[in-house]
Amino acid sequence: MKSLRSHEGYMLVDNRNGPGVDDATMIALGYPAGAGRGIYESATYTCSHCNTVVVIEPRRTRERGYCRKCSQRICDSCEALKAQNFECLTVKELADIVQESAERHADVQSIILPWEKSRS
């Protein structure tokens, strides 16, 4: 069984060769204070429900969102939503629904069916 940490991505903000970015801007964008100076490397995770990439702040003590139904990490917004409706719909499931729906409504003339191919 894989750990949640094995699913983490990577974020780099490298301002070593420049004046950097002020803390107010970085904090407003979800980065910790100091991330705009020098080199900043952090783990990230992708919310299973909405695909938002969350930069992990290691000093955060509040619990991260986690969905027991899909067994994946989720962002704070999806965590708040899940607390209200208890629903789990991952982006991958949503993608399957969209693809299936598009396929059903596709122009059937454009699909080469096996028996049509054999006639030609």
Add this chain to the structure above:
Amino acid sequence: MAKYAGNWTSVTATAIADTTALTDNNYPYAIQGGTSTQRNVISDIMIGGEASSSTVIILKCARDSTASATLVAGTGGKAPVLLDGSGTAPATAPLGGNSASTDPQRSSTLHLINFSFNAFGGISRWVASPGYEIHVVGNTASLGDLSLSGFTGTGAAATSGQILFETV
């Protein structure tokens, strides 16, 4: 299946608010599925600043609430190219670039990644863990169209970069 690199060179992103049409050649890149059933997964975004003086850049990778129409390379943008020289493209290739007959509009709610760095020597990069990429599904809003664009408050400075993605 087919892995692509969408890249742009010396494109200056201007600050454009959510749900406002982006303007040709003023956003680094947008990606749209080639067909209504196509799925593309984004695994890597790399941006480098090219300013000649201190300029704080704020770029948002976000889904678009209004999809682009006839998305093409544009000035400084490049259409997606296969990473593998011997790779086979799907029947209808995904679209990418920074110019369109109808430019996309960034969703006000579906922001996926925030990039901020000083374009005077700064770079930023995000890499997804395999299996945890960003999905672009179909070719309609909001799942099928995604853009990287300058957010409110960004300074105007040129950047170059690339988005690596795969049609699966």
